[in-house]
Amino acid sequence: MKYTIRFLMVAFMLLVSAASLFADEPLRVFVGEFSVVGGQGKDDARAAVQALLASRINGQQILSVSSADEAEVTVGGTYLVIGKNYSLDAVAKDAADQTVCRTFVQGEGGQEALFAATGTLAEKLADELNRKNKAGLVNRTPRAIVAVQQPVVVPQPPTNTDIVRPGTVAADSANIVRSGTGSDIIHQQQFHRGVPNAGEIKRLNGMFNLMTPGGVAPDGRKMMFMATDRSVQLFREGESRPVTGFTVKPIMKIVGLDYVDADGDGAAELYVTMVNQGDIASQIWEFKNNRLTKVAEDIPYFFRAIAVAGGDLKLYAQEQGRDDVQYYGDLYEVVRQGKKIIRKAKITLPRYGNIYSFNQFRNHDGELLTVVFHEENYLVVYDKNQKEIWRSNDRFGGSELYYTTEDLDNVRVTGMDERWFFLNQRIQVTAQNEILVGKNEGFFVIGNARMYKKGAVYNLYWNGAALEELWHTKDTQNYMPDFYFDEKTNELYLLQISQREDTLMGRKGASSLQIKKVE
Numbered sequence: 001m002k003y004t005i006r007f008l009m010v011a012f013m014l015l016v017s018a019a020s021l022f023a024d025e026p027l028r029v030f031v032g033e034f035s036v037v038g039g040q041g042k043d044d045a046r047a048a049v050q051a052l053l054a055s056r057i058n059g060q061q062i063l064s065v066s067s068a069d070e071a072e073v074t075v076g077g078t079y080l081v082i083g084k085n086y087s088l089d090a091v092a093k094d095a096a097d098q099t100v101c102r103t104f105v106q107g108e109g110g111q112e113a114l115f116a117a118t119g120t121l122a123e124k125l126a127d128e129l130n131r132k133n134k135a136g137l138v139n140r141t142p143r144a145i146v147a148v149q150q151p152v153v154v155p156q157p158p159t160n161t162d163i164v165r166p167g168t169v170a171a172d173s174a175n176i177v178r179s180g181t182g183s184d185i186i187h188q189q190q191f192h193r194g195v196p197n198a199g200e201i202k203r204l205n206g207m208f209n210l211m212t213p214g215g216v217a218p219d220g221r222k223m224m225f226m227a228t229d230r231s232v233q234l235f236r237e238g239e240s241r242p243v244t245g246f247t248v249k250p251i252m253k254i255v256g257l258d259y260v261d262a263d264g265d266g267a268a269e270l271y272v273t274m275v276n277q278g279d280i281a282s283q284i285w286e287f288k289n290n291r292l293t294k295v296a297e298d299i300p301y302f303f304r305a306i307a308v309a310g311g312d313l314k315l316y317a318q319e320q321g322r323d324d325v326q327y328y329g330d331l332y333e334v335v336r337q338g339k340k341i342i343r344k345a346k347i348t349l350p351r352y353g354n355i356y357s358f359n360q361f362r363n364h365d366g367e368l369l370t371v372v373f374h375e376e377n378y379l380v381v382y383d384k385n386q387k388e389i390w391r392s393n394d395r396f397g398g399s400e401l402y403y404t405t406e407d408l409d410n411v412r413v414t415g416m417d418e419r420w421f422f423l424n425q426r427i428q429v430t431a432q433n434e435i436l437v438g439k440n441e442g443f444f445v446i447g448n449a450r451m452y453k454k455g456a457v458y459n460l461y462w463n464g465a466a467l468e469e470l471w472h473t474k475d476t477q478n479y480m481p482d483f484y485f486d487e488k489t490n491e492l493y494l495l496q497i498s499q500r501e502d503t504l505m506g507r508k509g510a511s512s513l514q515i516k517k518v519e
Helices: 002-022 042-057 110-134 143-148 408-414
Strands: 027-037 062-064 073-082 085-094 099-108 176-178 184-186 210-216 222-227 231-236 244-247 252-260 269-276 282-288 291-299 301-306 314-322 325-337 340-347 358-362 368-373 378-382 388-395 402-406 418-422 435-446 449-462 467-472 482-486 491-499 510-517
Touching: 027 042, 027 085, 027 110, 042 062, 042 073, 042 110, 042 435, 062 110, 073 110, 085 110, 099 110, 210 252, 210 482, 210 491, 222 252, 222 510, 231 252, 244 291, 252 301, 252 314, 269 291, 269 301, 282 301, 314 340, 435 482, 449 491
Parallel strands: 027 062, 027 073
Antiparallel strands: 073 085, 085 099, 176 184, 210 222, 222 231, 231 244, 252 269, 269 282, 282 291, 301 314, 314 325, 325 340, 358 368, 368 378, 378 388, 402 418, 435 449, 449 467, 482 491, 491 510
């Protein structure tokens, strides 16, 4: 009995001490995930509401914290979208799970109005919390003290010996891990995350969106073409200053960069896909004697060099359409004859497929399958009859690169006189029919507002029923706009935006190219 009394006295003293300690300190608030009902991109909207509200509620009297354990008040709620109407409802609870206050905002504009809506909700919520806090109606007991009274659950170690943890068992040549009697478990292969001593490229000035291998210099060093919105530069391995380059007019924007021998003369050419005031006006450049020379311009094709099913690298082209259908008609393998582009073999793409969202691979029986990015970045696999046979649960891809076209007909509906089109990262297939895709995840990604904060590359293979993971890289700490895997050397090139440009703060953008060895 005396121990119980002593415990209660200590707890009371802690409560009094905590109340005195935090009386003049900001209220510590954690914003949790909101439920999303209706609208598109629910996962993105859920993350966007959480991030936006957390940043906007932060102030002199409220401190937005990063976890519920260190919070005195937690906030959750619901984001409802029906057509162009929305309602954003929030509820705040203290450490004892008692409701402190509720508030909401509603209006028209759908997801496009989310930024203004979260700002208004943050103001209303902050006013309510500050008013209740000043009136002494918020239980500011630290969660650590509340947690002392809760039973501690000790997790038991797993007893299923058929599950192999990464790194405990080596894989055989078929990538199947043998564990126990009759157990075949797919194992994520160990990925070496080191940077080779040779080939490391330093920090680069400018925000680069695209890159493509540029061959080998006479001294044996690799070359890499890289592009910003309005410039192309050629870098030599180990150097941060470009060998050569060029810029385009301010009304133009570069959206594609490929280096491939499309005329069969033994020397590759640079194909630069670019948009001129909404219309495709691509160019062809040649690199000779350390100089880039333009040989053709205003070509009405999207270009991309693709090694279909892990075969030879070839140039493909697709026409531009109008309105929603920006990729018109079938995809063609093309060759160059002087300044002309000649169409050859045709590839009819399945649903969601376009020149920037597809590749093909072969299954164990040699059948040709097609993998594409869904419009919401799910991976979809089709058989030879263009019938969907598998779809991923996770999203891959993700790019901030876009171009716009005029859209005056829908101004009253969207409130914008332009339509945005995003171009996804390439899908690369190796000679072993392994599929490499990028995966960017964002701080917020909703509507036309995209800002990714980390990226990784995943290596997948077809096990006969689904795409399974062989390995993936560690997440970068920056947005990863492009990547390239060199099969001959097993080197993976990761392009990252290491610093975003901010004209108001006078901050210039910067990029980095990291090389990882896959072993």
